Each structure stands twice: as C-alpha cells, then as structure tokens.
Amino acid sequence: MKRSDNINDDLLVKYLLDTVTPVEKGAVEKWLNEREENRRYYQHFQTIWQESRQLAVKSTVDENEAWKRFQQRVGAGNAATKVVPLASRTNTIFPFLKIAAVVLVLLGAGGLWLLLHNNKTIITADTQVASQVLPDGSAITLNKGSRLTYANVNNTREVSLKGEAFFDVAKDENKPFVIKANDVTIRVLGTSFNVKTQNGATSIIVESGAIEVSKGGKVLQLKTNERTTIREGQSSFEKQTDNDELYNYYRTKSFVCNNTPLWKLVSLMNEVYGVDIVIENEAKRNLAINTTFPTSSLDENLEIISLTYDIQVTRSGSRILLK
Numbered sequence: 612m613k614r615s616d617n618i619n620d621d622l623l624v625k626y627l628l629d630t631v632t633p634v635e636k637g638a639v640e641k642w643l644n645e646r647e648e649n650r651r652y653y654q655h656f657q658t659i660w661q662e663s664r665q666l667a668v669k670s671t672v673d674e675n676e677a678w679k680r681f682q683q684r685v686g687a688g689n690a691a692t693k694v695v696p697l698a699s700r701t702n703t704i705f706p707f708l709k710i711a712a713v714v715l716v717l718l719g720a721g722g723l724w725l726l727l728h729n730n731k732t733i734i735t736a737d738t739q740v741a742s743q744v745l746p747d748g749s750a751i752t753l754n755k756g757s758r759l760t761y762a763n764v765n766n767t768r769e770v771s772l773k774g775e776a777f778f779d780v781a782k783d784e785n786k787p788f789v790i791k792a793n794d795v796t797i798r799v800l801g802t803s804f805n806v807k808t809q810n811g812a813t814s815i816i817v818e819s820g821a822i823e824v825s826k827g828g829k830v831l832q833l834k835t836n837e838r839t840t841i842r843e844g845q846s847s848f849e850k851q852t853d854n855d856e857l858y859n860y861y862r863t864k865s866f867v868c869n870n871t872p873l874w875k876l877v878s879l880m881n882e883v884y885g886v887d888i889v890i891e892n893e894a895k896r897n898l899a900i901n902t903t904f905p906t907s908s909l910d911e912n913l914e915i916i917s918l919t920y921d922i923q924v925t926r927s928g929s930r931i932l933l934k
Contacts, residue, residue, distance in 0.1 A: 618642045618649075623656055648730065651763050655732065734759045736774075740861050745770075748781035749788060754807075754861045775807040777818075777862055795841050798823040804833075805858045811843030816858050824848075860906055868900040873920075876900055877933070884909045888931045895922060895933065 618639060625631045626639045642649050734743050736753035744750050745761065747768050753759060757774025768783070771791040780788045782801025790797040792806050795813040802820025806813065815824055816838035824831045826841055826848070833839060833850055841848040856867040857879055868876060874896045877888045883906060890896050898920060904912045913931070917924045923934040 620656070623653065627657065648763065652730075655763070730763050731760055732763055747783065747786075747788070750779040752777040752862050772806055773808060775805070775809075775861070777803070777805045777859075779803045793841075793843065794826060796825045798825070807858070812840055814838065814840045814858075816855075864906050866904040866906060866912070868902055868904070870899045870901060872896065873898040873900055873916075873933075880909065880912070886931060887929055888933065891932045892922070892934045895920070 622631070622635060622639060625635065631639065643653060734741075734751075734753065735758045736755050738755050740752060740754055742750065742752045743759075749768075751759060754775035757772070757776055759770055759772050759776060761770040767789075768786050769789040769791070773792075778788075778790070778799075780799050780801050780803070784800050788799045788801075790799075790806060792808050793811065793813045795815075797804075797806065797815060799820070799822045802822055803818040804820075804822055805816050805818065807815075815822070815833065817833045817835055819835055821832060821834045824833060824839060824841070827846060829847065831839060831848060831850055836854055837850045837852050839848050839850045854869050855871060855875075856869060857871060857875065860866050860879065860883065866876060866879065874890060877890055880886070881888050886909065900916075900920070902915070902919065904915060913924045916922055916933070925932045925934065
C-alpha cells in the first residue's frame, strides 16, 4: 500500500523499529506533518503493529507459509489490494512477516481483522464473533462471516455492513450514525440495535432508543422492540412489534425463546450449526417454545426439545427429523 511521497508500509515499519536513516526519518516526519489523514493512518498502523508484535512473540507459525496464505486471502477478498511478493522484501522488513503470520492466525481463529486500504478501515469477523469500538466511541459486535467498512475521516459516521452486527451507537446529535446495508439506509443519533443482511434481505430490530430506516423514497421510524425486514426488490415495508430475543444469540451465546414458534428456532439452529433440521410433524411447527438453550451443543438442545415438548428426533442421512 503506497503512501504519498514514497512513504510505504515498509518504511513505516522501519520507522517504528527506529532503523531508518536520517533521510528516511525526515521523510516520514514530513509526511506525518502534511495531513491529518496521514497521521490517522500512522496511528492505525502503529496500533496494529504493536498488538501484532505482542502476539508474534508467542507465535510458532511458519512465517513464509503464512505470508503466502495471507497473500491469497487478501487477494481473494479484495482484488484492488496490491500484495508485494515475498521475494521482493528485504531483511529489514522480516519482522513484518511475523505480523502477517499473526494476522493470519487471527483470521483462522475467527478473530478481528483490520485492513487499512484506500483510506478505509475494514473490520472482518471470520469464523467467530468479534467486537470492536469504532473511532467515534460506538461499539459493534460482528457475527461470524460479517464485514464492516468505514472511511477514515472525522466529519462522518457512515459505515457499510455485510452480514450481521449489533450496534451500540455513541450519542451525537450533530452527527447522525449512518449504516448502509444492501440498498437500505439506517440513520441513528444514539441507540442500540441489530442489523442482519442475508439472501438479499435486510432485517433490523431495535433494542433501545429509535432509528430511521429508509429505502428509495420510503422512511420508517423504529423504536424499542420494533423490527422490520426489507427484501430485495421490495418497495414497501412495515414495522412489527415483538419481544423475540433470538437475534441476540451470537452475543449471549444462548437461544432465548419467549413464545417463539418452533419453526423459527429450527431455522436459526440450521444457520448456526450448519445442519438440516426438518419439522416433519406439521402440527408442531407453531409450537410455542419458552426456554433458554445454550448454543454450545446441538445434540443437547435436540434432547431438551425432545423431552420437553414430546418430539421424536431421528436422523435420516444428513437430515434431522422432528416428529
């Protein structure tokens, strides 16, 4: 990632290690003094560097292999990102391989991945839930397989989301917090809510406060315990009121059911566990479930459902049948 005036990430690493020549040091400091954007980039870079170095001390990862996999990962995720071949790097940048290896380990473990690119920060949760505090003080929790992007500028609080995230937005009446999800825009001043994009649909539920949801020319106000789902190509959408807490499962690590129909719980379990549970007995589909299940074990939850609600659980190939 080339910076202006020949300032690149390799040189920033040398600057952090204090191995720069006087000329290089002067160039970096001149670059830092030029623009706020440069200083903000350096601060982000320094934070990631420091955290990664601490983890790298304990790392047993093969750096060369990790770097190759890191190149593949970045290249697959963002075609516009330029990855410098490993062979072209000098010995002075070798410590950076440790960072790449650690980042790769974090990715494999489902941890938080921050990538600075084109004046944007991308936060990705891979195979596990990840939490992060944004520069404005807003806290987010990303469900696995989700991605949040925001611009590194001071005069905006706008992010884009793919996947699912819970937002606890810091209040600022002068700067609305704006989320772009699919073709839906969500505008808030300070509140907490959940947003999920899946199969072209955007679902929003408000936990506290109020938000404004818009698509096309329609605007909808949502308050505590109100939700809406907007589907791709849909021009109209309405709000609903319910006390369903299932949406919180990835934060609380439990399925909280309050008169939740069985079909809804089963649909979420299929998503969470990657299985194919089918309610074979249609009379049981709308059975109201009032209990809390930990998300840790599919088999234990199926056993609880079987014993509590008189449902027979059988397996047929890759399917799990509820009778």
